[in-house]
Amino acid sequence: MEQSYCSLPILDIRNRLRSGAVMEMYGQSNEVMNCFHADKGEWLFSDNIHNLITKMDKSFVKIAAIIIVVFTGHISLSQSRYDPSVLFPALPLLPPGNEYRTATGEPGPAYWQNQSDYVIDATLDDQRNVIEGVVTITYTNNSPGALSSLWLQLDQNVYKSYSRGILSGLFQYKDAGEQVKDGGFEIATVKLADNAKTSITYDIYDTRMKLSLPKPLQKGQQLTFQIQYSYLFPVNYKNADFQVNRTDIMPSRNGNIYAVAQWYPRMCVLDDIEGWNTLPYLGNGEFYLDFGNFQVNITLPSSYLVEASGDLMNPEEVLTPVQLKRWQSARDGASRVFIRAANEVLEASSRPAKPTCTWKFKMDRTRDFAWTASKSFIWEASAFNLGDGKKVMGSSLYPVESDKSNSWARSGEYIKFTLQHFSERWFTYPFNKAVNVASNLDGMEYPGIVFCSARDTGNIYWAVVNHELGHTWFPMVVGSNERKYAWMDEGFNLFMDNMATKEFNKGEFKGYAEIDMPVAALFVDTLLPILSRPDIIPGNQVYSIQYQKVAYLLALLRNEIVGAKRFDAAFRKYISDWAYKHPTPWDFFRSMNASIGEDLTWFWKSMFMENFKLDQKITKVENGDKERTFVTIENTERAAMPLVVDITYVSGIHERKSFPVEIWQYNAVYTFAASRKEVVSRVVIDPDQVYPDVDRSNNIYDLKK
Structure with a gap:
């Protein structure tokens, strides 16, 4: 007789074996209560143990015989890759909360962020395609300590000949041997905006600029300084082929169209997580910026319209x-x-x-x-x-x-x-x-x-x-770090877009669905986890990982796992709590957990931190003529999801059973009983195909076959 590990919770087995005629006749014998496999940490339970539990009116001799057979045979294990302890750990997976960022995912009582205010006076020279300007920055230090230096971003220095972006291969030249004029920024002066016009020492490292302050900027103090600069548009690279353009000049029938962005020196963010965020701009990763106030004056020929x-x-x-x-x-x-x-x-x-x-x-x-x-x-x-x-x-x-x-x-x-x-x-x-x-x-x-x-x-x-x-x-509004966590803006946005698209003009459009790949392809082994730095993600994976997969998973969480009402309230609270602030992935995970009222560690771990796959498999259907049918499902891969099963009886009656993800806290196999004492003709896992099962060929049992 083939045997397997018990798919029912330990306490459930204890309670059911202790109940009724079993305990009356057999008591708390060690043969029953000590059938615990120490190596696996699970109770041993054969296919026939269901008879022991359901036939409470059988004689002591028959029950004892079954128990002896059940717990003395050799145990045959499946080759599942699933390990419950990875998705349901005892210790918290997320870092503990603190006075800056709470364990409930909200900004803490000591949360701080610095402020950068800008006054920019700029002139566009449309003959040379150059912007010349003076940016006056007032920087407020709200951090706990004094600052002896400040860091700024000069993103468009990526267009210089030997920038890290070009050398890393994201930007390519059609003629690598041709010498081209460097684009990006030229810095003329950096001075304190006081009467003395004191110069500030600065150093430029690729797309970053460091200002060494004459004296430390203390907590609560402001510093105002001016940078005189010029910016050359990358349109001058006539022999270049750039894969990324976030500022550009487009010729049109009646004149050029200037799209002007990353066009002035911008402050780097200093935060309580990583200190100064000075990752170089390589072209793929986007931006992480302080909040502040802007006054901008743009002078150019009057023939131009400006917005x-x-x-x-x-x-x-x-x-x-x-x-x-x-x-x-x-x-x-x-x-x-x-x-x-x-x-x-x-x-x-x-x-x-x-x-x-x-x-x-x-x-x-x-x-x-x-x-x-x-x-x-x-x-x-x-x-x-x-x-x-x-x-x-x-x-x-x-x-x-x-x-x-x-x-x-x-x-x-x-x-x-x-x-x-x-x-x-x-x-x-x-x-x-x-x-x-x-x-x-x-x-x-x-x-x-x-x-x-x-x-x-x-x-x-x-x-x-x-x-x-x-x-x-x-x-x-929610100012996440796009340079490191692009999915926190691209994926969240696409999730909301998909909902909006369905409601616009009675579903007139498909949105980005026409370029989406099949869901199973979002979990192939070659795909990087969502929690990957954007600059390391291959170009052909960017949309799949940062956009589509995140949007799919949030919709799955909303529609199938926790419900729209709970999810929407939690998502709104996350936006409200972190409006004009800088959340991390941990803040998002903790916020959703707290608002929804569920420990979603298993979801964040398998779907966002790792690229785990889901494969729910029908391993056995034990049909009984006048008894209930038992169905055994195996979780063969490393991810877990709730289980939904559709059962069809020979009479044509349908039954749908839904089980929470907690059934996988114990092991990789789960057995349940059909409700009717009738032969089952068909069993289908996930009949609506809402879960990311990578192998649907093992999701169907058909009596005829």
Whole structure:
């Protein structure tokens, strides 16, 4: 007789063996109560032990005979890779909470972060494609200690000939032997912004700049300093082929379109987790930034239209009288207004008759600032209300080539829906406007402004606009470290996008689903874990790992494991708790655990920290004629999930049984009884195929076969 390990909890076996006729006749004999396998830490239990438990009216002799057979035979084990102690450890998997970050996933009473405020005066030279500017930074030290130096990011130094980004291979030259002019930043001076104009010693290391302060900046103190700099756009690399572009110049029929980002020296983040975050910018990983306030003044030829992250403070100085009235109508009304229409793009009267304009913008409580400029723009805008009554203006700028009914002509519609939907479901949109710009960038996000492809149409255009605007919530509000944890903004965002896409216009679009790979492919051995630094992820795995897999897993947790009500409340609390702050993965895991009220260690460990696979297998179906049928399921791989089984009886009656993930806390095999005393004709694991089972060929038992 073949035997296996017990699939029932130890206490359940004890209680059932102690109950009824078994204990009355057999008592607490050592043969029963000491059938514990010390090596495996499990109770031994044969296939026939079910008869012992269910036939309580049998004689003492028959029961004793069964027990002797059960616990003296050789035990045959499966080859499962599953180890319950890995997913259900006694010691906590997450680091303990502290005064900065609590064990319940909230910022602690001593949580701190520094603040960086910027005043930027910049000029665009459209002949040389160079920005020249002075950035005045006021840095507030809220950290517990004094700072003898400060670190800044010079991301665009990645375009210098021998940058780490180029040498590491992400950026490639078409002609590696040709000498090209370095792009990126040139620093002229760094000075204290006081009357003495004291210079600050600085050193540049690739994409980072270190300032050595004349005296330490104490806790609670502010330091204001100025950097005079210039920035050369990478468009000058005519013989280069860059795989990543987050700032760019796109030629169009009526003039270049400038997408201007990472265009000024930006402060590195100092936090309580890693101190100064000075990872070099290689091109793939994105950004980690302080929050602060911005005042930005941009001077350029008056023939250009400009839009930017912040609120336009001087519309009367940069718009024609006609455009000013239209702009005010768009800001205050609810209908679509063309501030400059397609037939006006080439008209000189559509711009003020003066050599230059200085566009002034202001934005508070934000982590970054980006802008756009072009002579070719159609500019349309409209205002709409969010659920709490707040009014927001959606602004769209695109060339005449993009003015298509299945493309940029619907930009305003997409802005309105996305902001209203996300605000109602998760967290109110924090800015006064949202700008969507047609550019050479396939899709890139900044506070209050996004750059989408000028060429996209149909479904992919919807998907990109919805996704980039969705980044408002991650990472523009919840300021996670994108340089290390890209999945905390890309994956979270795509999860929300997928929900929004289903609700937009009765499911008109598929979103990114058209490029998704099969779920089983998200768990192949060659895929890196989600908790991998973005710069080490191969290019062909970036979307699968950082976007699709995270979105799939959050939907799985929401829809199948904890339920939408509990998940949504927990996710909203996480956003609210960490708005304008810097959470880590541990903060997210702890926050969700605490709000949902479950220890989800098994989920975070197997799905995010590791790339564990799931394979639930039907190993045995013991049909009884007039007795209940017993079904044995084996967990053959290292991941665990709840178990859902659909049973069909020969009479045609269906029964669905659901079991929590805790059934796998004991071992790799679980046996349960069908409810009816009738022959079972078919058994199917996960009939709706919602779990990531990598081998569905072993999920079906068919009596006929």
